[in-house]
Amino acid sequence: MKLSPAVEKYVLHWGEMGTRWGTNRTVAQIQALLYLSPEPLRADQIVDALSVARSNVSTSIRELQSYGLVRMTHVLGDRRDYFESLHDVWELFRVIIDQRKQRELNPTLSMLRNAAEEVDAEADTHEVTKERIHNMLEFVETTSTWYEQINDIPTPTLKKLMKLGKKITKLAS
Amino acid sequence: MKLSPAVEKYVLHWGEMGTRWGTNRTVAQIQALLYLSPEPLRADQIVDALSVARSNVSTSIRELQSYGLVRMTHVLGDRRDYFESLHDVWELFRVIIDQRKQRELNPTLSMLRNAAEEVDAEADTHEVTKERIHNMLEFVETTSTWYEQINDIPTPTLKKLMKLGKKITKLAS
DNA sequence: TGATTATTTCTGTCGTAACAGAATTTATGG
DNA sequence: CCATAAATTCTGTTACGACAGAAATAATCA
Numbered sequence: 001m002k003l004s005p006a007v008e009k010y011v012l013h014w015g016e017m018g019t020r021w022g023t024n025r026t027v028a029q030i031q032a033l034l035y036l037s038p039e040p041l042r043a044d045q046i047v048d049a050l051s052v053a054r055s056n057v058s059t060s061i062r063e064l065q066s067y068g069l070v071r072m073t074h075v076l077g078d079r080r081d082y083f084e085s086l087h088d089v090w091e092l093f094r095v096i097i098d099q100r101k102q103r104e105l106n107p108t109l110s111m112l113r114n115a116a117e118e119v120d121a122e123a124d125t126h127e128v129t130k131e132r133i134h135n136m137l138e139f140v141e142t143t144s145t146w147y148e149q150i151n152d153i154p155t156p157t158l159k160k161l162m163k164l165g166k167k168i169t170k171l172a173s
Numbered sequence: 174m175k176l177s178p179a180v181e182k183y184v185l186h187w188g189e190m191g192t193r194w195g196t197n198r199t200v201a202q203i204q205a206l207l208y209l210s211p212e213p214l215r216a217d218q219i220v221d222a223l224s225v226a227r228s229n230v231s232t233s234i235r236e237l238q239s240y241g242l243v244r245m246t247h248v249l250g251d252r253r254d255y256f257e258s259l260h261d262v263w264e265l266f267r268v269i270i271d272q273r274k275q276r277e278l279n280p281t282l283s284m285l286r287n288a289a290e291e292v293d294a295e296a297d298t299h300e301v302t303k304e305r306i307h308n309m310l311e312f313v314e315t316t317s318t319w320y321e322q323i324n325d326i327p328t329p330t331l332k333k334l335m336k337l338g339k340k341i342t343k344l345a346s
Numbered sequence: 347t348g349a350t351t352a353t354t355t356c357t358g359t360c361g362t363a364a365c366a367g368a369a370t371t372t373a374t375g376g
Numbered sequence: 377c378c379a380t381a382a383a384t385t386c387t388g389t390t391a392c393g394a395c396a397g398a399a400a401t402a403a404t405c406a
Contacts, residue, residue, distance in 0.1 A: 013281065253352065
């Protein structure tokens, strides 16, 4: 299993970027490899292609499955597990962003709601500080509900909307 | 410099979240502290409030300044440096997202452009793989130009647009 | 210009996460 | 069931980033 130069560059870059997105290199590399692979791959093929330990592949795939980015498949008469990634890029990023909303936005939202309530009762806290917390809360709430709304939009519509770019403002005024 | 309970929670949470966003705890805590502070703070005040080493504050502030999130101010007759954060949340996130675009989206875009060109010339690479690279390139390009367009929209307009949520689709059909 | 205060840079330590390889568990075919 | 293959979990090592404290540098005042 030798990767072509272009595929190798893709996989390596994706691995690098993965580390910036809260996951680790191997996880991101495996996702990239599976995304580009025309057919599902076995763990040992991934080991071979990426030169990582078998155990590492096992752990990483489990993580990818828990995110909902990778699923297991099987071949008749073969007891080994095969894995494939989501292949639709839009779907892929919906899932990723959903995850991040769960892990980051939601906890922040509840912290801010608590903090906003609590700070209002603090007599010796500066008004400006109170206001700042409320502003941040409002921002995160707006972002959060906006995202939930947008997430309901079917992909083709979403694409069209995005292609409009700032022209969208003309319609909405 | 004793932080109120609400402020402390905010700062601690922000620090935690910071680690998920590619920066470190101290940097994020300092930004949070400065964001909430009614007036600019000196390095020694930050040391006191967050219980971190002076050197750590120096490095972190430098990082925040390089991101454009924090700026230095001075007080007449006082040679010490004072620091304040951007206070407009919308502005704050514009800057943050801009940074992330620079560091993540743009490099990925150029990798994908190279990979797309290179892979087309690879005779023994599967058609499906080629297509996947192109799909990813198209997605990132769409996202990138969409962002550039959106970034031009003034904040009040942007707020209104976001409040529309998915109702936006009715206008654009 | 020397003394003092503010700031930055340097150096070493520590904690954490990634990872390899070994050991174990689980599954399947003879 | 036993033997073998596959997959997972466990354990120790390593690499890296965060950070404190020390040392060095820069700025300001007497």
